[in-house]
Amino acid sequence: MAANTSFDLEEITVRQANQALQEADAGSFTVANPKGVHALVCGLDAPLEVSIDGHVGYYCAGMNKQAEVNVDGNAGTGLAENMMSGKVHVTGNASQSAAATAHGGLLVIDGNASARCGISLKGADIVVKGNVGHMSAFMAQTGNLVVLGDAGDALGDSIYEVRLYVRGKVASLGADCIEKDMKQEHHDQLRALLDAAGCEGVETSEFKRYGSARKLYSFNVDNVDAY
Amino acid sequence: MSNEDWGLRESYTFDRNTIHEIQRAANTGLYRIRGWGAKRPLPTFDDLVFLGASASRYPLEGYRESCNTAVTLGTRYAKKPIELKIPITIAGMSFGSLSANAKEALGRGASEVGTSTTTGDGGMTQEERGHxxxxxxxxxxxxxxxxxxxxRKADAIEIVVGQGAKPGGGGMLLGQKITERVAxxxxxxxxxxxxxxxxxxxWTGPDDLEIKIQELxxxxxWEKPIYVKVGAARPFYDTTLAVKAGADVVVVDGMQGGTAATQDVFIEHVGIPTLAAVREAVRALQEIDMHRKVQLVVAGGIRSGADVAKALAMGADAVSIGTAALIAIGDNDPEYEDDYRKIGSAAGFYEDFQAGNDPAGITTQDPELAKRLDPVKGGHRLANYLRVLTLEAQTLARANGKSDVRSLEPEDMAALTIEAAAMAGVPLAGTGWIPGQNG
Known part of the structure; x- marks a missing residue:
């Protein structure tokens, strides 16, 4: 393991920082002075440890593979969008469409996530310690979304096989999303996700599970009022 | 035919097709979903003619003097622009809507003549990357x-904002085509x-798109050309905004552009014809001094070398074909007439790409039907067709005295209808009149 390498975005460009990280095989890195720049540390594909000291803009850690990215601050739209594997952690809040279309890996948001968190999710896990905004998990396909706080309107609208675990209130459920039983396998899965996200002292019994009613899986004119 | 009996008068408003659709809707309670593109009469490139050489312009020798067809796409920012030998590309069509053999045939055909093909809404398959x-x-x-x-394996990236068959619409791949591999x-x-x-x-809106392009x-x-594809809705503004967002290439797809499965009402009633879209897209590029710096690809109902040449003459850098490419590899082949009849269609009319029962084995995931398409033969047929389009475009360019197909210009053409003159911005034949520009 290489020693920690530091990049200061007051001295180098985003392109230079990204290129160095995309070419690295291993090691730990610190990025200083991000000041909300976009597309930071996207396209990584190695078991790196990257710490970002401050707020980031759009698409931070986009399409991440393998790397573990920690943002000490807030994140803009599309955090960890289309992540394939690895882990992304934000100490603050995340804007819209966090982990949009993400295929794998774990996204942990210590604060709140805005609208459309986990939209079109394709297999990744998301743990939000605060609240999530409206239309979260819209058209989400597979994977897990855990919300320790409340969920906004139209949670899980038109979802497929994603599992939604919410501890707080749900403002409303979207089309074809219903509450489902918490069986032992769900408690076990949720426990593992909470542990992976460092949620100590949180019991799985405090959560409700939501998922697809599977009534809109095939287009049927009898369901036309639901569309 | 009943119209041979002069005692029967078909309603123009309620013709037989309209009556059939009302009856179908009443029976099923569902709107019509189908493939293909707009089928109703629309202003097209057929409404333009080339003027050819005359006393003021001299032609080039057809079988001797060269006429360049090569074009480079993505010269604005990409480190590795795409170099095409012909200005005709294959439009995006998904594995899922098309069989793996069909995707392979498209790849083989395009590669044989030195042009590109495009993935679709189903990811990249090994077959199409390999071929x-x-x-x-x-x-x-x-x-x-x-x-x-x-x-990273791609040679270019096309951000799809919309497509000509359905600007503002998503899609639906019906369950019968969702095999294990597609799923x-x-x-x-x-x-x-x-x-x-x-x-x-x-992302929503052009400001977000700019950041999305930066991320990609x-x-x-920064190696790959980034295209932005829009359905022909507001081509002047869409082209301007795509360029502002950082596109290397803008693709404008007119309403004749094909689809695998869309509501008929969407196909026929949303978007504007390709002819009208090209002029607006070119005008946008010219106004911001980006014409030829950002390349323009035009799609939607391109069928012949004449269509190719006219699109280029109006200012496009290349065209893209989808429906015509499928026909070239075997779609609607009379060889399967009996099978088309069995499913209530006929060769030359088949449009139910969504159904998964394509007798030609192209728009299907049924392994037995898919076997009917030989990807090597299909690819060669496509290559032949692309060669014909290219030869035709060269013929027209030489006749207008051009040694490069992209040197064709609006001044080489006249319009046959007032509508086409207004849309294309070329004079009505026999006059100097361009409606809306000079009186």
């Missing part, structure tokens, strides 16, 4: 199969209807 010398990877709202490895590539259960989103999940460039080391 396409130049492959454009579509970045679509659904992001089915999207991953950074395939992104796996899309991270969805087998056999269920799969919706393709109509808008991107993580960062992930691919």
């Amino acid at each position: 396409s010398s130049q492959l454009v990877y579509q970045y679509l709202p659904s992001r089915y199969g999207m991953n950074p490895d395939d992104l 796996e590539m899309r991270n969805l259960p087998e056999g269920i209807d799969q919706r393709s989103a109509c808008r991107h999940p993580d 460039r960062e992930i691919t080391a």
